[in-house]
């Protein structure tokens with residue numbers, strides 16, 4: 001670990017562990033604030049893809065900070081073996097822990113989806129696509145504000161550049177990514193739509209017993225609203241889901257358009273159940 005990090009922050013207990021990094025709670029005596037410190041052992045990075053992922057994470061977090069719904073980065077320390085990032089401290093449970101097997105009331109789902117879209121709109125305005133939006137990458141601070149994390153797979157699409165390359169996670173990845181074609185930032189809207197579906201229904205819209213079965217289901221993109229799960233869900237919510245989980249990216253809403261949908265304007269309150 002870097003001496004400069006130890007000189008500036010006091011490290012406390014481990015609060016999380018990822019593929020390459022360990023997260024500790026840490027304290028900055030000068031500001032009297034607690035933070036999270038992610039320490040990555042660079043010797044565990046197997047190839048250039050891993051290294052790129054690491055570079056992306058601090059680069060894009062720095063570019064996008066500060067935003068109320070994006071995990072903020074405060075400090076970076078690096079030596080030959082370790083890269084350490086001092087970031088905003090969040091609660092241990094992710095969105096995944098909140099929604100697993102438990103549908104949320106529309107109002108709560110709308111509050112979460114709205115904050116996630118605010119983070120995506122900010123990121124897209126600055127020309128950055130996250131490309132791996134999933135519940136595990138959605139954290140919350142102690143005041144329950146949503147914080148989008150993990151920009152390791154992010155890519156810059158400014159100046160009309162298209163993106164390529166298969167990145168993402170089976171349930172959440174957009175079909176155009178799996179088709180191996182160029183794609184644009186609307187892949188994030190698709191993933192956010194899938195998260196919203198799971199929050200309301202309690203199950204993913206596209207699933208299978210293996211990664212390849214899930215991919216086949218995503219590629220078919222046959223969006224259904226089984227009545228046993230959607231009986232009490234408002235038509236406005238379903239309308240938004242259809243427009244976010246649209247197979248054709250040119251017909252899919254942008255993140256900004258999604259935020260202006262009537263479902264958000266009513267705060268997820270069913271206005272049309274007459």
Ligand SMILES: Nc1ncnc2c1ncn2[C@@H]1O[C@H](COP(=O)(O)OP(=O)(O)OP(=O)(O)O)[C@@H](O)[C@H]1O
Pocket residue numbers: 015016017018019020021022023036038071087088089090091092093094136139149150152
């Ligand atoms: N800022 C934070 N504040 C509090 N806990 C955090 C913070 N960031 C991450 N964690 C915790 O640490 C865990 C691991 O996070 P990390 O970002 O290293 O890995 P990951 O994204 O889950 O995995 P990987 O990037 O290796 O695929 C998270 O699931 C979360 O519980």
